[in-house]
Amino acid sequence: MIPLENPGKIYYYKNFILINELKKVLHIIDNSNPSDPQKTGFIEIPGNVDMAVRNDVLYADAFTDLLVIDIKDINSPALIERKENAFESLYFMDGTNRVLSHYEETPQTVILDCSDPRYKNGFYMEDFGGVFVDQTSFDESVLSSNSSGAPQIGKAGSLARFAISKNHLYAVGDAEIFCLALQNDGSIGHSNTVNLPWGIETIFPFKEYLFLGANNGLHILDIINPLAPVLRSTFSHARACDPVVVDGDLAYVTLRTGAFACPGDLNALQVIDVKDVNNPKLKHSYNMTGPQGLGIIGSQLYICEGNNGLKIFDKSDPSAIDQNLLFHNKDIKVSDVIPVNQNLLLAIGTDGFINTTVLMLKISYY
Secondary structure, eight states: OOOOSSSEEEEEOOOOOEEEEETEEEEEEEOOSSHHHHHHEEETTOOOOEEETTTTEEEEEETTTTEEEEOOSSOOOOEEEEEEOOOOOOSSOOOOOOOOOEEOOOSSSSEEEESGGGGGGGGGOOOOOOEEEEEGGGGHHHHHOOTOOOOOOOOOOSOEEEEEEEEEEEOOOOOHHHHEEEEEOOEEEEEEEEEEOSSSEEEEETTTTTEEETTTTEEEEEESSSSSOOOEEEESSSSOOOOEEETTEEEEEEEEOBBBOOSOOOOEEEEOOOOSSSEEEEEEEEOOSSSEEEEEEEEEEEEEOTTTTTTEEEOOOOGGGGGGGGEEOSSBBBBEEEEETEEEEEETTTTTEEEEETTTEEEEOO
16 A cells, blocks of 8 residues: 555556646656565656656646656656647636636746645546546556557556547536647647536547546447547536446446536446447446446456445446346455556556456455
């Protein structure tokens, strides 16, 4: 267990784990030995909530700005560029004025003047964040080598507002998606903003599509033109917090209520048929207890239930998921997970970072 004061996002890249203290600092953990992860350093990024990594370049928000940081030597990060006002959205702003008042830059550290009292009440939804990458191309071996020439992209949890797909970085605000082309050197090229229905919370890229969880439904966008996503369809559901992951023709969505940003009384796992992206249909719905982040690898479905712990289901039969609970630990408080492979599960929650080795349903905590 790695102690953290206010853990937010967790991200896996080349045997390194990145975890941010919300709006403060990004911790670097060497996970070469999963039974003994070592905290090796940090990057100070005030205002940081989301992050993604491609080809040894870290993309991280700093209030309304986007930082592009070279992490080829992860213990000596160097700032490539700062794209000011990349994000004009209530998710990155306080609703009336920009929250960023001043900054100074050094090659490794960004310092902001956060004395404005509005920072304490900024319009940030800390429950929804993180980074997700295209699961269709994810292979752990690609994270440590690039012999195939394919981009090296990390992996993160389901509460994602950043995603990398087709050499573009996508970031969702409350009612828009920011599209930024990534150059070969890691810098930002052309960019575009596409307006969307209100209430966007999470993003998951799959094949030629982006699946967006919203507080009133699931939106499916195509990225045939990467700089101009097109809304193909919306599956509406009761108002609730809504991360989503996709596996084949099925989308798995958790609905959570009871919090300020998640009104209503529906707590459930929904399985949605997305084979026809123009006409998604609900196939199954299962009652849950305040479900939050979720993840899939192989036949296993991981669901975080906050104070109610972590559940693992066999999803081989989508019509009987509730009858195939493999594991439930109520002693840990988890909000999101990264299933790295069949033997390694990373989890994060109010108790900090948990590096969990999963083997034949026997779980040990380090």
